[in-house]
Amino acid sequence: MSGQNYNIMIVGQSGRLMFEAVLFAASLRQTNPGFRGRLCVAVPQPGPLWARDPSIRNEPVLEALSRLDAEILPFESQHFGQSYPYGNKIEALSVLPEGEPFVFFDTDTLITGDLGKVPFDFSRPSASLRREGTWPTPTLYGPGYADIWRALYGRFNLDFDSSLDLDQPDEYWKRYLYFNAGYFFGACPRAFGRRFLDYARSIRDDPPVEIVGQSLDPWLDQVALPLVIHSFGGGRDTLPDGYLDGHTSCHYRTFPLLYARESDHVVATLEEVCAPNKIKKVLKTYEPIKRLVYQGKGHRVRALFDQDNLPRREQAIRNRIKSEGLWMR
Known part of the structure; x- marks a missing residue:
């Protein structure tokens, strides 16, 4: 598997996501019977940040996941919970094995091909480029894309200019590093998760003046993710086209x-x-x-x-x- 073992994580909870988790696990086992890593289903636990118990209590679902060799990994929601459920993918990284390469997938994904052919370079993380220009939405009088993203890179002492795709025109959204968070990968889930959490909380709780008025719900994870990936030496071109969100996986959404x-x-x-x-x-x-x-x-x-x-x-x-x-x- 890309020269090394790695683990796969999805987030499952009561409702739609638990059925998608079963489907994801079944598709992985059918298309990759020799997968050597762990399939981890991270499940948020009840607590003060949830109005209702988000954990999986459906016995047939739990039995199906067990038959498919999916490991349930409970985690506590300490910073997001019901107010921002997309934060599950950030907080759940803390329960994966430290120092072991990982790939996160949204549950609304099918594995459709041989993951062993995907040339992951876990030392240079990346994420899904199957996205539209959903954030930011610059106003007529500014600031524009460049000023908004430069302020975010500056917040975390990151080099903004090296993140740019200079083949794209100035003030066009594709010039700036931006991903869909439907999948991402890296060398250590806990290091990645700590930085992802730090960046996301900083942006949410103390936004730079340049992004005041920009919506962070549901975009917060996708605002922080490119900054995290860039900080670890990753980028938009560390995984060749045609594999994930291509021949090997499909983020179908609905x-x-x-x-x-x-x-x-x-x-x-x-x-x-x-x-x-x-x-x-x-x-x-x-x-x-x-x-x-x-x-x-x-x-x-x-x-x-x-x-x-x-x-x-x-x-x-x-x-x-x-x-x-x-x-x-």
């Missing part, structure tokens, strides 16, 4: 979007993974999988679109699905 825009291979992988009876008994209790996969309505969604000529904006895809009464999450 099942209607999967059927609308992903490849035939991804759809076939989803349906093959869902087919075994032991998996089906668990997943059919989750309404979107029941209707779209087991009742076949996903193919009605797929027929609405030409997968080789999709609308440029995701919102247009969502609106079309909703107009047909087939949107669900």
Whole structure:
């Protein structure tokens, strides 16, 4: 596996994420039966930052995860919790084995190919480039992209200029290091997590004046992540294109979007993974999988679109699905 073992972490909790966790684990075991690392499902525990118990208490789900050799790793929410559940991926890194390379995936991901072919360089971390220019949203009178990002790099004594993609024009969002947090990887989860937590809390609790008025919900993790990656010597080009978010994994986001825009291979992988009876008994209790996969309505969604000529904006895809009464999450 890329010349070394590594662990995979996802975050699972009650509700949608626990079913996605089962699907993720099943897809990993089907496509990578020889995976040598640990599959860790980090689960937030009840506490003062949660109004309801977020832990997984569904016995069939827990049994399915156990059969799939997924390890449940409980963790305490000390800084985010219900007010910012995306912070789970930051705080959960503290329970992974120290000093062992890791890859984090959002649970709404399918493993679709051989992870052993992915040329990870864990000493140079990176994250998903399957993203849109969602943050920041500069105002007419400024500050612009460069001033906003320069202020953030300066907050943590990082070299801003070396993070730029000089092939992109000034004040175009792709010029600035920006990731989707659907996956990221690094050499040590605890070192990565400590810095991720420090940066995120600093930005949230004491934002630079240049970002006052910019929304950090839900973008806080994606604002801090490029700073963390840059601080560890990583960047946008440390993993070649075509592997994660490509031949080897698919961050599908929602099942209607999967059927609308992903490849035939991804759809076939989803349906093959869902087919075994032991998996089906668990997943059919989750309404979107029941209707779209087991009742076949996903193919009605797929027929609405030409997968080789999709609308440029995701919102247009969502609106079309909703107009047909087939949107669900």
